[in-house]
Amino acid sequence: xxxxxxxxxxxxxxxxxxxxxxxxxxxxxxxxxxxxxxxxxxxxxxxxxxxxxxxxxxxxxxxxxxxxxxxxxxxxxxxxxxxxxxxxxxxxxxxxxxxxxxxxxxxxxxxxxxxxxxxxxxxxxxxxxxxxxxxxxxxxxxxxxxxxxxxxxxxxxxxxxxxxxxxxxxxxxxxxxxxxxxxxxxxxxxxxxxxxxxxxxxxxxxxxxxxxxxxxxxxxxxxxxxxxxxxxxxxxxxxxxx
Amino acid sequence: xxxxxxxxxxxxxxxxxxxxxxxxxxxxxxxxxxxxxxxxxxxxxxxxxxxxxxxxxxxxxxxxxxxxxxxxxxxxxxxxxxxxxxxxxxxxxxxxxxxxxxxxxxxxxxxxxxxxxxxxxxxxxxxxxxxxxxxxxxxxxxxxxxxxxxxxxxxxxxxxxxxxxxxxxxxxxxxxxxxxxxxxxxxxxxxxxxxxxxxxxxxxxxxxxxxxxxxxxxxxxxxxxxxxxxxxxxxxxxxxxxxxxxxxxxxxxxxxxxxxxxxxxxxxxxxxxxxxxxxxxxx
Numbered sequence: 001x002x003x004x005x006x007x008x009x010x011x012x013x014x015x016x017x018x019x020x021x022x023x024x025x026x027x028x029x030x031x032x033x034x035x036x037x038x039x040x041x042x043x044x045x046x047x048x049x050x051x052x053x054x055x056x057x058x059x060x061x062x063x064x065x066x067x068x069x070x071x072x073x074x075x076x077x078x079x080x081x082x083x084x085x086x087x088x089x090x091x092x093x094x095x096x097x098x099x100x101x102x103x104x105x106x107x108x109x110x111x112x113x114x115x116x117x118x119x120x121x122x123x124x125x126x127x128x129x130x131x132x133x134x135x136x137x138x139x140x141x142x143x144x145x146x147x148x149x150x151x152x153x154x155x156x157x158x159x160x161x162x163x164x165x166x167x168x169x170x171x172x173x174x175x176x177x178x179x180x181x182x183x184x185x186x187x188x189x190x191x192x193x194x195x196x197x198x199x200x201x202x203x204x205x206x207x208x209x210x211x212x213x214x215x216x217x218x219x220x221x222x223x224x225x226x227x228x229x230x231x232x233x234x235x236x237x238x239x240x241x242x
Numbered sequence: 243x244x245x246x247x248x249x250x251x252x253x254x255x256x257x258x259x260x261x262x263x264x265x266x267x268x269x270x271x272x273x274x275x276x277x278x279x280x281x282x283x284x285x286x287x288x289x290x291x292x293x294x295x296x297x298x299x300x301x302x303x304x305x306x307x308x309x310x311x312x313x314x315x316x317x318x319x320x321x322x323x324x325x326x327x328x329x330x331x332x333x334x335x336x337x338x339x340x341x342x343x344x345x346x347x348x349x350x351x352x353x354x355x356x357x358x359x360x361x362x363x364x365x366x367x368x369x370x371x372x373x374x375x376x377x378x379x380x381x382x383x384x385x386x387x388x389x390x391x392x393x394x395x396x397x398x399x400x401x402x403x404x405x406x407x408x409x410x411x412x413x414x415x416x417x418x419x420x421x422x423x424x425x426x427x428x429x430x431x432x433x434x435x436x437x438x439x440x441x442x443x444x445x446x447x448x449x450x451x452x453x454x455x456x457x458x459x460x461x462x463x464x465x466x467x468x469x470x471x472x473x474x475x476x477x478x479x480x481x482x483x484x485x486x487x488x489x490x491x492x493x494x495x496x497x498x499x500x501x502x503x504x505x506x507x508x509x510x511x512x513x514x515x516x517x518x519x520x521x522x523x524x525x
Binding site: 007008009010011012013015017020022046047048049050051052053054056058062066132133134135136137138139141177178195197202203207 | 261262263264265266267268269366367374375376419420421422464465466467468470472473490491492493497500501502503525
């Protein structure tokens with residue numbers, strides 16, 4: 001059990017906070033609490049927004065008694081219910097790190113004193129955890145970047161970063177799911193689509209899934225891209241139990 | 243169908259937005275001023291879920307390719323039907339080939355055009371609200387054809403308009419609650435926040451409104467957490483941003499205030515150089 005803080009957040013929301021650290025153990029606790037809340041109160045909830053150390057419940061109607069509602073949530077938190085654990089997946093995401101796509105590799109190499117191939121090796125050998133999705137539809141907040149690759153955001157953000165760009169910003173790594181402005185350092189590009197409104201589940205990855213970046217050549221990149229466009233590409237996935 | 247002759251400055255289809263998709267990072271979107279938009283739908287006896295056109299600063303011109311009944315609420319952009327002035331907040335019957343034009347701005351920023359039965363554009367993730375990469379279009383373009391329902395009823399002769407409350411546009415008081423990071427502000431900052439008047443800068447859009455005044459700020463950034471329309475963030479440079487309907491679902495700047503739902507609607511109708519005061523509500 002964690003010591004949680006409950007804060008009122010406007011007329012329709014309650015923010016619940018864990019201590020401010022990024023950890024998988026906290027993510028587990030957040031996801032468990034989320035399941036319990038949905039199990040007990042789904043009908044009155046419009047949305048639940050998860051952050052690194054927070055869970056925000058947005059109700060469908062105004063909260064009439066904040067103190068009462070917090071008491072209810074506190075009692076739900078300590079409930080001992082067995083929640084069916086959904087399996088999580090490890091997704092293999094092909095990334096081409098060649099210079100044409102890795103626009104900032106040169107600069108990162110200078111700043112970190114690592115060679116380009118070392119950067120690629122360090123980035124692609126880690127297994128990342130999806131903490132939550134925010135910023136843009138399908139933008140995964142990933143935990144697990146090797147500290148040797150921590151690098152400040154660019155002082156001048158780019159006005160246009162291409163969809164699929166794989167980047168490092170501060171202590172995080174991520175993929176731009178659509179063309180957008182952005183200030184992260186670009187190290188490569190993936191042909192995979194992270195948000196497709198036509199799919200029943202617009203984003204294939206769920207919270208607590210794992211992401212593994214696999215380095216591919218330019219030829220492979222374009223082959224995969226064509227399959228993605230024809231909707232014939234099958235993402236490599238493994239079920240993980242933990 | 244309605245044909246777009248001139249899309250104007252920024253015209254979109256909106257409804258109540260995409261609720262329930264935050265877990266995929268999808269913004270709520272939806273109508274900037276839901277009070278005015280509801281007003282138009284109520285006058286037409288539409289459902290409050292029906293979609294309408296949201297017109298920013300006027301300049302828009304439309305041709306009706308079939309008969310329908312319309313109502314315009316919200317901002318006053320001097321609307322005319324076949325070059326004859328028409329009233330806001332009133333049911334108006336339009337005939338095939340009639341041309342509706344929005345002209346000079348008298349007050350407000352967002353006008354709402356509702357049609358009987360609502361606009362019938364595509365539904366994506368349970369909403370017709372335009373949003374880039376979710377709906378095919380995210381802005382109206384010249385020549386677009388907007389589907390509407392065919393109607394067979396006649397407009398009754400009693401063309402009564404309902405009085406729209408003036409305070410909705412006039413009020414200088416924006417009501418809000420303490421945000422999650424409010425208590426991190428020092429006493430001086432808190433005093434300034436409620437004593438001073440603030441000005442809306444020229445940096446405004448459906449995602450958020452930046453304010454002109456800078457606030458001395460040494461607050462730490464926070465770990466990315468939930469934000470929603472009406473959240474007031476304090477950036478490292480001391481700029482205040484009031485998030486609006488297209489805002490992202492999470493953010494990393496301290497959230498110092500949260501506007502009341504009623505005040506979000508009133509705030510949406512303000513524009514560059516307008517001034518206002520924050521007024522604190524007890525939660």
